[in-house]
Amino acid sequence: MLLTDCRRVLTSRHYINGTEVACFEEEFASYLGVSGCVGTACGTDALYLALLALGVGPGDEVITVSLTAYPTLLAILRTGAVAVLVDVDDTLTMDPDALIEGITSHTKAIVPVHLYGSPCDMQRICDIAEAHGLIVVEDACQAHGAAIEGRRVGTFGHAAAFSFYPTKNLGAIGDGGMVASSDPQILQRLYRLRSMQSENIDGRQITGYNSRLDELQAAILRSRLKELEKRNLARRKAAAAYNALLPDCLKRPFAPAQALSAVHIYAVRSEQRPAFISTLERGRVPAMIHYPKLAHEYGEGNIRCRDLRISIRVREEILSLPMHPNLQQSSIEYICTLLTEELSHEAP
Numbered sequence: 001m002l003l004t005d006c007r008r009v010l011t012s013r014h015y016i017n018g019t020e021v022a023c024f025e026e027e028f029a030s031y032l033g034v035s036g037c038v039g040t041a042c043g044t045d046a047l048y049l050a051l052l053a054l055g056v057g058p059g060d061e062v063i064t065v066s067l068t069a070y071p072t073l074l075a076i077l078r079t080g081a082v083a084v085l086v087d088v089d090d091t092l093t094m095d096p097d098a099l100i101e102g103i104t105s106h107t108k109a110i111v112p113v114h115l116y117g118s119p120c121d122m123q124r125i126c127d128i129a130e131a132h133g134l135i136v137v138e139d140a141c142q143a144h145g146a147a148i149e150g151r152r153v154g155t156f157g158h159a160a161a162f163s164f165y166p167t168k169n170l171g172a173i174g175d176g177g178m179v180a181s182s183d184p185q186i187l188q189r190l191y192r193l194r195s196m197q198s199e200n201i202d203g204r205q206i207t208g209y210n211s212r213l214d215e216l217q218a219a220i221l222r223s224r225l226k227e228l229e230k231r232n233l234a235r236r237k238a239a240a241a242y243n244a245l246l247p248d249c250l251k252r253p254f255a256p257a258q259a260l261s262a263v264h265i266y267a268v269r270s271e272q273r274p275a276f277i278s279t280l281e282r283g284r285v286p287a288m289i290h291y292p293k294l295a296h297e298y299g300e301g302n303i304r305c306r307d308l309r310i311s312i313r314v315r316e317e318i319l320s321l322p323m324h325p326n327l328q329q330s331s332i333e334y335i336c337t338l339l340t341e342e343l344s345h346e347a348p
């Protein structure tokens with residue numbers, strides 16, 4: 001399949017700005033349920049260009065979380081805006097009450113992050129945004145196919161950013177990204193900004209740059225999009241198996257009612273994380289930490305941190321167990337047995 005897609009592009013000799021990207025933009029828009037999509041070179045660019053297209057720039061404040069991948073923060077800082085970081089709640093996504101407390105007269109936009117593929121409380125966040133006249137750009141870089149009451153994430157805000165980094169639920173064989181929006185003006189601006197053209201946005205002359213998705217990646221993503229639902233379902237089944245078999249003391253991912261996670265990452269929490277990591281290492285199970293540092297600890301610049309008590313605690317406790325669509329039930333049983341045994345060693 002992959003080779004057929006690659007051959008099609010190679011024989012067309014059309015590597016940039018061809019039909020594969022245009023078709024994939026249409027197909028992904030239709031999959032999400034938005035009126036259009038604009039391919040970019042990566043998810044970071046998708047977020048950055050979406051914010052630019054919505055008029056975010058110097059003098060503005062953008063509220064997001066620090067419990068996220070660093071590119072969320074980087075994209076905001078690159079616009080020249082101040083990043084205001086608020087805490088998460090039990091869902092490990094933006095706490096809407098903390099969001100309200102972070103709003104000032106300079107706030108222009110909110111960037112909720114659907115972390116680990118788990119949807120934010122978009123109903124409340126969009127209500128708050130509307131009440132304060134704020135823009136919402138969803139960071140859906142980890143959440144292809146996640147949904148709330150049947151509506152896909154990436155369709156709630158004014159725009160949304162997706163990443164097609166190879167390890168994502170919908171991954172390319174290199175870098176790639178996409179902005180989704182149902183606002184024709186935003187889409188038009190994005191087509192221009194990603195191809196080195198300038199735009200006058202709210203009286204500011206904004207210079208675009210070169211950030212294109214290429215034909216090869218788009219051809220592969222078109223094929224993989226057809227498999228996305230099936231693969232997400234396999235992830236959800238694996239998550240359900242972990243939920244059932246893990247020792248009780250490990251905190252499972254909190255799934256809000258009506259929210260369907262894309263389970264990009266399956267992350268549990270424990271105060272005894274170092275012991276569990278050693279056990280997994282001894283059992284040759286690859287365990288990871290997403291993320292060992294909060295985003296603001298990686299970067300410098302116009303960052304204002306609010307109370308991040310829960311984010312800091314989560315950073316110390318979070319542990320990602322293996323998660324992919326081909327994860328076998330026997331592997332999950334092995335991992336859960338290892339973790340349960342660790343507890344029995346600990347018992348007096």
Ligand SMILES: Cc1ncc(COP(=O)(O)O)c(C=O)c1O
Nearest residue numbers: 042043044069071072141163165
């Ligand atoms: C939450 C989040 N935002 C943004 C990005 C940036 O995407 P990319 O790596 O495609 O630039 C990522 C990718 O790791 C991510 O996980």
